[in-house]
Amino acid sequence: MLNIDNDMLKLAKMQERLLKATESNRENNLNNYKKTVMQVDSDAFASLLEELKHIEEHNQSLEEELQFLESIKSGYDQLNELQLSFRNVCEFCGDYDLKLSDLSQINIEYVINRINVINGYLINLRNIEINKNRLQDLNEQLVVEEKKKDYLETKLRQLELSLRESFLAAEGRKIVDGKLQYTSVVDEYKKLGIDISVVLDDTELLKRMLVDIDKEKSEVGEKFGTAEICYNNFPNAESKQILDEIRIDFFNVKYRLTMLKILELLSFNYTNYDLFKEKREKILDLIKYRLSCLESLGVHISIDPFSRTKAREQLDSLTSLTDNSKIINRIRKEISQLTDRTEEMINQNSNYLISLGDTKDLLVSKISISDIDVSLVELSMDRELDITDVNTSGVIEDNQVIDVRVPTDRLNMSIVAQKTKGVIKRVNQMVNNYSLDVTVKSQVDEISPKLVIVPNSKVEEKNTVFDSTTVEYDDIFMTQGTLETKKTVLPGDEEEVIEGFVLNVNVDSESDIFETMVPFSEPIRFEEKTDGSLEQEQVLEIGKPELSGETEATGTVSETIDDSVDQMPEAFWVTESEEMVEEVNDEEVLSFDDQINMLLSDQGNMKTRKLEADKSTRKAA
Amino acid sequence: MKLEINKIVTLGNNEEYLIVDKVEKDGKEYYYVAEVNEDETDIKDNYKIVCATYKDDEIYLDEVLGEDKLKSILPMFVKE
Numbered sequence: 102m103l104n105i106d107n108d109m110l111k112l113a114k115m116q117e118r119l120l121k122a123t124e125s126n127r128e129n130n131l132n133n134y135k136k137t138v139m140q141v142d143s144d145a146f147a148s149l150l151e152e153l154k155h156i157e158e159h160n161q162s163l164e165e166e167l168q169f170l171e172s173i174k175s176g177y178d179q180l181n182e183l184q185l186s187f188r189n190v191c192e193f194c195g196d197y198d199l200k201l202s203d204l205s206q207i208n209i210e211y212v213i214n215r216i217n218v219i220n221g222y223l224i225n226l227r228n229i230e231i232n233k234n235r236l237q238d239l240n241e242q243l244v245v246e247e248k249k250k251d252y253l254e255t256k257l258r259q260l261e262l263s264l265r266e267s268f269l270a271a272e273g274r275k276i277v278d279g280k281l282q283y284t285s286v287v288d289e290y291k292k293l294g295i296d297i298s299v300v301l302d303d304t305e306l307l308k309r310m311l312v313d314i315d316k317e318k319s320e321v322g323e324k325f326g327t328a329e330i331c332y333n334n335f336p337n338a339e340s341k342q343i344l345d346e347i348r349i350d351f352f353n354v355k356y357r358l359t360m361l362k363i364l365e366l367l368s369f370n371y372t373n374y375d376l377f378k379e380k381r382e383k384i385l386d387l388i389k390y391r392l393s394c395l396e397s398l399g400v401h402i403s404i405d406p407f408s409r410t411k412a413r414e415q416l417d418s419l420t421s422l423t424d425n426s427k428i429i430n431r432i433r434k435e436i437s438q439l440t441d442r443t444e445e446m447i448n449q450n451s452n453y454l455i456s457l458g459d460t461k462d463l464l465v466s467k468i469s470i471s472d473i474d475v476s477l478v479e480l481s482m483d484r485e486l487d488i489t490d491v492n493t494s495g496v497i498e499d500n501q502v503i504d505v506r507v508p509t510d511r512l513n514m515s516i517v518a519q520k521t522k523g524v525i526k527r528v529n530q531m532v533n534n535y536s537l538d539v540t541v542k543s544q545v546d547e548i549s550p551k552l553v554i555v556p557n558s559k560v561e562e563k564n565t566v567f568d569s570t571t572v573e574y575d576d577i578f579m580t581q582g583t584l585e586t587k588k589t590v591l592p593g594d595e596e597e598v599i600e601g602f603v604l605n606v607n608v609d610s611e612s613d614i615f616e617t618m619v620p621f622s623e624p625i626r627f628e629e630k631t632d633g634s635l636e637q638e639q640v641l642e643i644g645k646p647e648l649s650g651e652t653e654a655t656g657t658v659s660e661t662i663d664d665s666v667d668q669m670p671e672a673f674w675v676t677e678s679e680e681m682v683e684e685v686n687d688e689e690v691l692s693f694d695d696q697i698n699m700l701l702s703d704q705g706n707m708k709t710r711k712l713e714a715d716k717s718t719r720k721a722a
Numbered sequence: 723m724k725l726e727i728n729k730i731v732t733l734g735n736n737e738e739y740l741i742v743d744k745v746e747k748d749g750k751e752y753y754y755v756a757e758v759n760e761d762e763t764d765i766k767d768n769y770k771i772v773c774a775t776y777k778d779d780e781i782y783l784d785e786v787l788g789e790d791k792l793k794s795i796l797p798m799f800v801k802e
Binding site (some may be wrong): 497498499500501502503504505506507508509511512513514516517520521524525526528529532533 | 723724725726728729730731732733734735740742743754756758761762763764765769774780781782783784789792793796797799800
């Protein structure tokens with residue numbers, strides 16, 4: 102949950118209204134507004150980062166983690182909107198330099214992606230569960246319906262058997278010559294030469310009989326058609342008689358065909374509801390047609406045995422039986438679709454699980470969010486939220502202290518003290534844009550024996566003007582001594598330089614000698630008074646490699662400087678304040694090491710320039 | 723483990739630093755450290771201002787970067 106100081110936010114709103122209302126005292130008002138919003142932003146951002154640290158407390162379940170991540174996302178969005186509004190106000194006032202918290206430190210892309218993955222997984226999980234429950238219901242329904250269907254089929258089989266038996270047993274009465282005579286279904290077929298009990302079980306025989314009767318019907322039908330045409334063209338008694346005879350034959354054939362078709366239908370046993378129903382409807386139609394044929398043949402039925410079969414009764418009873426085939430089909434179709442969808446979701450969740458269970462990504466991401474230390478973020482706001490900053494439990498980080506101990510005797514603490522003492526002050530000056538007033542002059546008329554600097558721990562004075570004792574200052578060691586030539590130094594500025602140098606050289610090690618001396622400021626010129634013949638210029642140059650100084654024929658000065666020059670804090674050896682100022686750039690803040698390294702490179706350039714200047718001086722001389 | 727001046731700390735990356743000085747500001751501890759060479763006979767030309775962070779009984783040292791921070795911390799190490 103983003104913690105926003107509402108009072109400060111209200112104040113910011115008030116200041117915003119003020120800025121928009123009046124332009125008077127705009128600069129002051131804007132500064133006040135910026136302070137307020139930066140405070141609001143800073144507090145809110147800190148609260149967000151603080152919340153991020155507690156992700157481990159919220160990832161016991163995916164639901165918890167999702168809730169937590171959504172809260173983070175919400176806080177992020179809220180703060181982002183706030184920052185946008187703050188910036189808009191400042192830009193409205195022409196200020197485009199409002200420095201607010203760096204939201205890019207939060208890996209919001211990961212947060213969003215993780216929310217999506219967890220959401221997708223959980224939604225799928227819920228849907229899979231719903232589908233599974235639905236499938237279970239459908240399967241139960243299907244079982245019930247299948248049972249119903251089995252029952253129906255059994256019932257239909259029984260009805261088929263019952264229908265067949267009813268045909269075999271159906272009796273009736275027919276009127277022959279005005280008298281009622283017994284008749285039955287079996288008798289009617291017998292008169293046609295058909296043993297119903299045999300034919301019903303012999304489908305092949307039935308088929309052959311049907312083919313024969315069909316053929317006969319066609320032949321008789323053709324005859325009847327021809328006779329009818331003849332009669333229509335030549336209507337006479339003979340034609341009519343022939344036509345009537347053929348018609349009777351034709352009806353007779355139709356009757357026999359109808360009787361065989363009834364048998365054919367009876368021979369099929371249907372368990373399918375529709376076929377079952379259709380069979381009875383057809384039988385009833387055939388029975389009706391049979392009656393019309395019999396009527397045409399002059400046979401009058403008083404009590405039709407076919408009407409005593411159970412065809413009609415069964416057809417009526419079908420309404421009490423429910424055909425659940427469609428229900429079963431629908432259930433099966435739904436089960437199939439649901440199964441497909443569920444499988445798809447299960448596959449999708451497998452992918453989600455891979456993402457969720459990707460130990461490396463998940464762990465890194467979680468930890469990178471949780472282990473950000475707010476204090477460190479404050480220290481180094483420009484650092485990216487990086488996996489290297491994380492603290493995996495059990496994993497030792499690069500910046501983690503794993504041991505603290507007392508140094509061994511081999512470490513010379515006094516040397517260390519010498520080396521380290523002036524560094525901080527120098528860097529402090531650099532950071533604060535402190536500039537040394539250093540100038541490089543070329544003295545054309547000077548003889549310039551150069552100070553030779555070689556890697557050595559001491560600066561040895563080869564010039565007779567120095568004593569041979571060694572002076573230690575700050576982090577280098579230099580030959581100490583008073584310049585005996587002090588009194589013989591050339592008058593004017595040069596003398597002051599020499600005196601300054603002497604003064605510095607004589608400073609004890611505790612007094613930050615390099616803080617006050619002006620190294621390489623000017624060549625130090627002096628006359629060698631002891632032999633009265635030499636006028637010397639001493640140029641102090643320091644570089645990393647061993648430098649072999651050039652000494653004029655007349656020069657005798659040679660000095661050696663600490664061989665541990667590489668170990669010295671090179672910040673001391675800056676000669677041009679302008680260059681140092683350039684290094685301490687507001688826009689590009691360098692680390693301690695970087696600053697020193699850059700100075701080191703500058704030092705080499707300086708050396709080259711000095712050598713060239715020296716050469717030109719001597720040439721001119 | 724306790725960080726004290728003139729003691730050598732070994733970091734997780736196996737770098738060893740000598741604690742040269744220490745200041746406190748806003749409840750945080752800042753140390754001026756110099757890297758020790760492999761033989762532990764001298765220090766290298768590698769100086770840092772670091773901030774100590776304590777978490778779960780562990781100590782973490784993070785280099786102080788940034789001009790503003792350095793401006794506020796460095797003067798405290800400068801002893802007149």
